[in-house]
Amino acid sequence: MQSARHAWPLLALLLLAGCQRGMPPVAFHADGRPPKLSDWHVVEVHDGKLQLNDGVVPYDLNTPLFTDYAHKLRTVWMPKGTTAKYHPTDTLDFPVGTVISKTFYYPRAADGKFGDVARNDDYSRDFAGQGLDLANVRLIETRILVHRKDGWAAIPYVWNDAQTEATLARTGAVLPLTLVGADNAREDFNYVVPDESQCQSCHAQDWIDRKVHPIGPKARHINKDYHYADGSANQLEHLARLGYLSGLPALTEVPRDANWEDTHATLDARARAYLDINCGHCHNANGAANTTGLTLDVGTPEDRHLGICKPPTAAGQGTGDHFFDIVPGQPDESILPYRLSSKEPGVMMPELGRSTVHREGVALIKAWIAAQPGSCVAIR
Structure with a gap:
C-alpha cells in the first residue's frame, strides 16, 4: 500500500x-x-x-x-x-x-x-x-x-x-x-x-x-x-x-520514477526507483563509484552493470564472502542487500547519510532479487 x-x-x-x-x-x-x-x-x-x-x-x-x-x-x-x-x-x-x-x-x-x-x-x-x-x-x-x-x-x-x-x-x-x-x-x-x-x-x-x-x-x-x-x-x-x-x-x-511503497507499481519499478535515488548519484557512469562497474541509476540495463552476476571489483569485508553483487533468486547470497543491511563502517552502503538500517527498503530489494530468474552458477 x-x-x-x-x-x-x-x-x-x-x-x-x-x-x-x-x-x-x-x-x-x-x-x-x-x-x-x-x-x-x-x-x-x-x-x-x-x-x-x-x-x-x-x-x-x-x-x-x-x-x-x-x-x-x-x-x-x-x-x-x-x-x-x-x-x-x-x-x-x-x-x-x-x-x-x-x-x-x-x-x-x-x-x-x-x-x-x-x-x-x-x-x-x-x-x-x-x-x-x-x-x-x-x-x-x-x-x-x-x-x-x-x-x-x-x-x-x-x-x-x-x-x-x-x-x-x-x-x-x-x-x-x-x-x-x-x-x-x-x-x-x-x-x-x-x-x-x-x-x-x-x-x-x-x-x-x-x-x-x-x-x-x-x-x-x-x-x-x-x-x-x-x-x-x-x-x-x-x-x-x-x-x-x-x-x-x-x-x-516526461519520465517518472515509481513510488517505492506503491504496490500498484511493479516490483521492478519500485526497486529500481529505490536504488536510483539512494545509490544512483554515486553509482553512475561518471559518479564517485564509477570504478566499481556497478551502476544503479534508473537507466542502467539489467545486466552486469546493474550487478547481476557481477563479481565485486575488490574482495574484503564489503563482500561478506559473497561472489556476486546480485545472484538472481538468492538475495541472501547477494552483496547488494548485505551492504544495505549493515551499519558497519567499510561495509555499509550508502557510506554516508544513515546510521540505521532501512528495514523496509532492504526487504524491497531482497524481494526484487528473489523474483529475478536465472543463475550465476555457470559463470562462477
Missing part, C-alpha cells in the same frame, strides 16, 4: 508558497556562509510553527532518499524573473540565485522525551496552520543548496534545542536520538549531520568535474501530483505555471 506520506492531502495543502507574509523577502547570499538559517528568510519559526516565505514552493519526491527515518520538508525559491530549464534526465537547470532547502525532522514520540523520536511514515500530525507544528515534531537540521555564479554551495544548519533557530554547522554534528516504533520498540542511534565536504561528496554526481548539484529535483523524481490549496496538480506543471520552469514537454513525454 502507499505510504501516509502520499496518502495525506493535508500535507501539501498546508505547505503552500507565500505562507508567511510577515517575513522579510528571501535573501540570496552571493558568497559566504551566513551564521543563521534565518539570514536566508526561506523558512523561519513563528508562532510555534515552521513557516515558508513568499515565493518558497514546497515539493516532494516519488521515492525519497532514506535518512534514518527522518521526515523531510523540501522547498525551492528563485529570484523574480528567472526560471529553471527542463531536462529529461539530469537535474533541472536552475538559474543563479536559486535557493533549495531541505529540513529534516521527526514526529515527537508519545512519551514526550526530547531525544525520543517516532519511527513512522505518518505525516498526518506534522502540520498545523501554514507550516510544521512544533508541538508535534522536532526539527533536526536544514540544508541549504544555493546556486552562485561559481556553482552550487551546500551549507548545513542545525536546529537548537529551543527549536527557535538553526545555526551554521560547517563541521557537521552528531545528535544522539532514540527511534520509538509503534510497538514501543526502541533503537538508539547517532543522527549524523554531514559536514560541508561530505555534502559535496554526495552532491558531486559527476566525479570528473566534481561540481555540486542538487539530487532530488530531477524530472523523474518530482513528476507527481501534489495537493495544492486550489486542487491537485502535477508538480512540474505547477512550477511551470508559477514561472519557475520553462521548456516542459507534455507529461506523457
Whole structure:
C-alpha cells in the first residue's frame, strides 16, 4: 500500500508558497556562509510553527532518499524573473540565485522525551496552520543548496534545542536520538549531520568535474501530483505555471520514477526507483563509484552493470564472502542487500547519510532479487 506520506492531502495543502507574509523577502547570499538559517528568510519559526516565505514552493519526491527515518520538508525559491530549464534526465537547470532547502525532522514520540523520536511514515500530525507544528515534531537540521555564479554551495544548519533557530554547522554534528516504533520498540542511534565536504561528496554526481548539484529535483523524481490549496496538480506543471520552469514537454513525454511503497507499481519499478535515488548519484557512469562497474541509476540495463552476476571489483569485508553483487533468486547470497543491511563502517552502503538500517527498503530489494530468474552458477 502507499505510504501516509502520499496518502495525506493535508500535507501539501498546508505547505503552500507565500505562507508567511510577515517575513522579510528571501535573501540570496552571493558568497559566504551566513551564521543563521534565518539570514536566508526561506523558512523561519513563528508562532510555534515552521513557516515558508513568499515565493518558497514546497515539493516532494516519488521515492525519497532514506535518512534514518527522518521526515523531510523540501522547498525551492528563485529570484523574480528567472526560471529553471527542463531536462529529461539530469537535474533541472536552475538559474543563479536559486535557493533549495531541505529540513529534516521527526514526529515527537508519545512519551514526550526530547531525544525520543517516532519511527513512522505518518505525516498526518506534522502540520498545523501554514507550516510544521512544533508541538508535534522536532526539527533536526536544514540544508541549504544555493546556486552562485561559481556553482552550487551546500551549507548545513542545525536546529537548537529551543527549536527557535538553526545555526551554521560547517563541521557537521552528531545528535544522539532514540527511534520509538509503534510497538514501543526502541533503537538508539547517532543522527549524523554531514559536514560541508561530505555534502559535496554526495552532491558531486559527476566525479570528473566534481561540481555540486542538487539530487532530488530531477524530472523523474518530482513528476507527481501534489495537493495544492486550489486542487491537485502535477508538480512540474505547477512550477511551470508559477514561472519557475520553462521548456516542459507534455507529461506523457516526461519520465517518472515509481513510488517505492506503491504496490500498484511493479516490483521492478519500485526497486529500481529505490536504488536510483539512494545509490544512483554515486553509482553512475561518471559518479564517485564509477570504478566499481556497478551502476544503479534508473537507466542502467539489467545486466552486469546493474550487478547481476557481477563479481565485486575488490574482495574484503564489503563482500561478506559473497561472489556476486546480485545472484538472481538468492538475495541472501547477494552483496547488494548485505551492504544495505549493515551499519558497519567499510561495509555499509550508502557510506554516508544513515546510521540505521532501512528495514523496509532492504526487504524491497531482497524481494526484487528473489523474483529475478536465472543463475550465476555457470559463470562462477
